[in-house]
């Protein structure tokens with residue numbers, strides 16, 4: 001499934017494949033839901049069955065546009081045996097409760113980022129999954145795309161030598177300009193750390209391994225945000241979560257990462273992510289997308305080299321958005337149900353949430369926060385053989 005169009009034939013013993021796709025029920029029919037329907041249709045092992053929302057009209061609209069069933073309630077969706085996996089794309093404050101209800105109904109769950117609005121909520125989610133013998137996966141899945149996997153293969157092959165440090169600049173998505181109601185982005189569970197931070201920290205863990213400790217400073221920038229989106233449902237938002245933070249992450253490998261996470265920096269020339277190795281620098285595209293150029297500049301070279309992608313980019317369609325492969329993480333979960341490595345896993349997402357919560361904790365307490373959880377780097381989709389590593 002290199003580009004999402006790949007054919008996953010049915011292997012003996014597998015539950016799901018092109019001839020028996022996993023039934024997907026979408027809970028939360030808001031802004032991103034259409035991208036999910038489009039994206040998931042590119043994977044033969046997934047079949048979008050239907051959708052539900054607390055606002056029934058939103059479910060009816062998505063269903064009518066997409067040719068899927070609108071359930072009259074979340075409970076009705078959860079009661080349908082045709083739904084094998086619930087894709088939870090509600091706002092962060094509902095991630096835990098909706099995921100737990102779905103797991104208790106016997107469904108595997110893929111939940112958008114952050115996995116929950118607080119780390120404390122994740123315990124009950126993990127318990128519900130374990131009780132039911134079910135898989136819980138979580139966004140982001142962008143690190144599984146062409147750019148993230150190309151960077152991972154290059155790091156593993158030793159293209160820049162041992163990574164010493166990195167920078168990550170979590171820039172503003174300017175949601176006030178396009179999201180009909182970005183209130184949740186400026187409330188606890190949102191902010192640049194929890195809204196966009198997961199893309200960056202997940203990519204850093206993909207490349208460098210787990211985070212060991214965090215030191216950070218954060219603050220609220222503008223206390224009131226003005227929404228100018230043409231189809232807005234709110235005009236102003238009172239900000240109750242930090243919108244500007246800087247942090248240093250010490251990775252278990254010894255690499256040191258400097259980060260800025262901000263909804264107050266509207267424009268900048270800073271790069272998204274750079275990794276500094278003993279032999280050179282690697283520059284990555286926006287980790288909130290699946291594609292883009294990964295470039296390397298070794299100390300002895302005169303210029304940057306754009307690396308050949310190890311996986312084809314997600315490609316053009318009627319929608320050239322970088323978000324068009326939404327659903328790759330759902331396919332990853334379905335493949336994991338059939339025994340393949342679970343890459344966009346809840347364990348990875350929980351570690352990332354703990355790291356991002358630690359930025360604010362460190363700012364409030366003035367202490368360096370030790371990260372209690374650890375996680376293995378997710379298995380690469382294109383493993384580099386030992387003999388090819390330098």
Ligand SMILES: NC(=O)c1ccc[n+]([C@@H]2O[C@H](COP(=O)([O-])OP(=O)(O)OC[C@H]3O[C@@H](n4cnc5c(N)ncnc54)[C@H](O)[C@@H]3O)[C@@H](O)[C@H]2O)c1
Pocket residue numbers: 027028029030031032033052053054055058074089090091092094098112113114181195
């Ligand atoms: N908008 C984006 O571009 C984008 C991109 C990537 C990820 N995400 C993530 O996707 C999730 C949803 O974002 P969005 O922008 O679509 O939000 P949204 O507010 O537009 O949509 C969320 C939907 O969930 C519904 N909902 C709320 N509580 C519910 C509950 N308990 N049960 C069922 N439905 C409920 C709401 O009625 C709403 O229709 C968030 O976690 C966000 O971080 C959004």
